[in-house]
Amino acid sequence: MPKDLVKSEMSALSPDKQIGNVGILSEMSERSDIIRQIPAHDRPMEIAEVLKLADELIFAKTGEHIDYLQKAILEGTFQGRTYPEIAEATHSSEGHTRDIGSELWQIFSEGLGEDITKRNFRAILEKAKFDNFSSAIGRVGRDYVAINNLNICQERARSPTEPQNPQPTSKQPQIDLGDAPEIFTFFDRTSELSTLENWITQEHTRLIALLGISGIGKTTLSLSLIDRIKTQFDYVLYRSLRFSPTLDATLTNLLQIFSQPSEIPQNIETKISHILDYLRKYRCLIVLDDVQMLLGSGQLAGPYKTGYEDYQLFFKLIAEVCHQSCLILNSWEKPREIARLSKDNHPVRCFVLGSLGVAAKEILNSQKLSDQETWSTLIDIYQGNPLWLELTATLIQELFGGRVSEFLQCEMPILDEGLQSQLSQPFGRLTPPELAVMVHLANQPEPVAVSQIFNKIPFSPSEIVNAVRSLGNRFLLDTQEQEQITLFSLNPVLKQYVKTQYLSN
Ligand SMILES: Nc1ncnc2c1ncn2[C@@H]1O[C@H](COP(=O)(O)OP(=O)(O)OP(=O)(O)O)[C@@H](O)[C@H]1O
Ligand SMILES: [Mg+2]
Incomplete structure (x- = not known):
């Protein structure tokens, strides 16, 4: 997909690239004792008050609390920082920071009934006497919040008397599990279920990768999770990607749930933007299963197959764009961008499923x-x-x-014949260096360090290092630490499989 088009859709929301007013925050904090003694309407705003107001407005609009980047943008703007400076301080891209910034100004504009930009943000809040806004949030009607006579976000309105983490209300969700297998028996996984539930319902994680070797129980666990938390959502959807549908096909399929076929747009950028709108408007739980079928075979784990690269951008947008839904990706390989996004302060998590x-x-x-x-x-x-x-x-x-x-x-x-044919799928995807590492490890009586594989197989050290890393991302290696050295080995089943398939002659 032409990435620029999606980007331009997002950045169309960025009307303002100006440097903000120079703030007086540092002086303010030094003078905080004095400030506390001045009547509220006569003193300058404090950033804490702005953040509190922002949190109220964001929650009312999206059902989510203010996040790290939004907070950093408001603080930075308050201090007169530019977008590039804020982006650098938060290790985010400048484009993403601008996008989140423009969403913030829009939320403030809607919430306060003024045209707010980065440039006029501070001045407008000062002029409008922040405390008036703040107290106005307290006027909660039966099903709306009025801020300076402006009603905001009927369905998401929250009374200030409600707890910080409101108990989820029970909903009648629209459930479409497509071709999900029926689960007849489900044993344990208690701690796994509560961790995932916590990530989704308390931490508002937007993207979760549920990872693990084939047969470990990802599909079963995600369906059980759906059953457990479905009443907290407006829509609950499950789709398997086992036949490698294109992103366009997957989006069309999902959009059919929310809209009439005639309303589904033709071009993929608009489809993405419609899906994001629905994820913002409704609380949706979507499980996409068998994501490994989108990833390349015969190359190191992680990158998408040719023609499927746009999924990467879609998943990235799910992680980065503000909404109130959660997408769970089940896969026996870790998609490359997931690792990066989960390290980058985004509401993204990986869960590696282990033994029952x-x-x-x-x-x-x-x-x-x-x-x-x-x-x-x-x-x-x-x-x-x-x-x-x-x-x-x-x-x-x-x-x-x-x-x-x-x-x-x-x-x-x-190894039962069915088990062998099950294992042939991940092994069929390995690169020659990965296969050579597996064969070498199958012959080792004890776990070995990566450096011990060098010169033992006909590949360069960097090929071996990358192969070991990739095998780890496919969950085919056991690792252990011994005297500050990481050692690798194969579990008995994989060892036996390698011996049977690659060493028997
Ligand atoms: N917690 C559980 N209790 C009972 N049976 C389970 C449980 N987890 C998995 N199973 C059974 O194990 C088998 C494999 O589970 P499942 O299909 O969920 O694995 P998977 O990780 O999704 O595999 P793949 O990656 O190949 O799709 C299924 O027959 C399922 O019924
Ligand atoms: Mg499965």
Whole structure:
């Protein structure tokens, strides 16, 4: 997609590129004791009051509290800083800072009924006697907030008597789970569910990557999460991207939920902007599953396939643009931009799903296996991976009469044919250096450091380092720290798979 077009849509909101008024914040803070003694209407504003007002207005408009960058822009403007200076101080791009700034001025303009820009922001607030605005927020009607006779954001209005983190209200969401699998049994994952719920409902995380090796339970967990928190949303949607739809197709599909087919725009930039509008207007929870199908095969983990790069921009916008919704991406590879965005103060999080732990015994129980005292060993070997355990349990039931101890007497681990074909998918995506690292590690009795792989396989150190990193992003390596050295190894199932597929001749 032509990125400039989306960018120009966003920056069309940026009417103001001027330097703000020079503030007197530092003097003010030195004089704070004196200021407290001056009647409110006679003294200059304090930044804390501005931030409080901003938080009220932003919450009323978006349902979210003021975030780090918005705060930095207001403080910077108050201090007479330029956008480039604020961007540098917050490690954000200048364009993004300007976009967020222009959204802020728009919120202030709507909320206060004045045409507010970066240039006149401080002067207008001073002139309008901030305390009048502030107290006006207290006039809460039945279903609106009036600020200087201006009603704002009916559906998001919040009384100042409400707690900082209001309890979510129960909604009748519109739910469309598309072709999501039906979940018949769901064991444990209690702490995973509460972490994800907290990120979404308390921390207002906009983008979550739910990551982990195939079969570990991402789809099942995300559907269970939907069931748990659906009443806090207006729309709950699930779509699998297993057939690699283009971004255009995915957006069209999602827009059909919100609007009539005739209202869906033709060009992709407008589709993106419509989706963002809906994510702002409604509280939506959207799960996009099987995101790895958008990522390239035969290259290091992370980048998108040719023709799918615009998803990267879309996910970035979801993370950066102000809205009240959450997008969850399930994938067995970490998309490249997610790591960067989560480090960049954006409301973005990664959750790497691991073993089901002791709850995996329920899987063995449901398959009516015997020899319970040996179940922990079986779960350890198969990494608490629900799919691997389900497949192996079926095998034990069919060939060993359900007796786990008899099965464990075989040379471990035995890989069911279904399990092997499951593993062939991630292995089919590896680059030659990655495959060489896997084969080398499969032959090692003990974990090894990256430097110990140098000169052992016919690739340069930098190719090996990048391969190891990429394998980590595919969740194919086990790591451990020993005397301040990171050591890498393969779990027994992957080791056995590599030996069977690549070392048997
Ligand atoms: N918590 C759980 N309780 C019971 N069964 C589970 C649980 N988690 C996963 N399973 C079972 O394990 C199998 C794999 O789960 P799921 O499809 O969710 O994995 P996945 O991580 O989405 O895999 P993939 O990446 O291949 O799509 C399914 O049959 C599912 O029913
Ligand atoms: Mg899945």
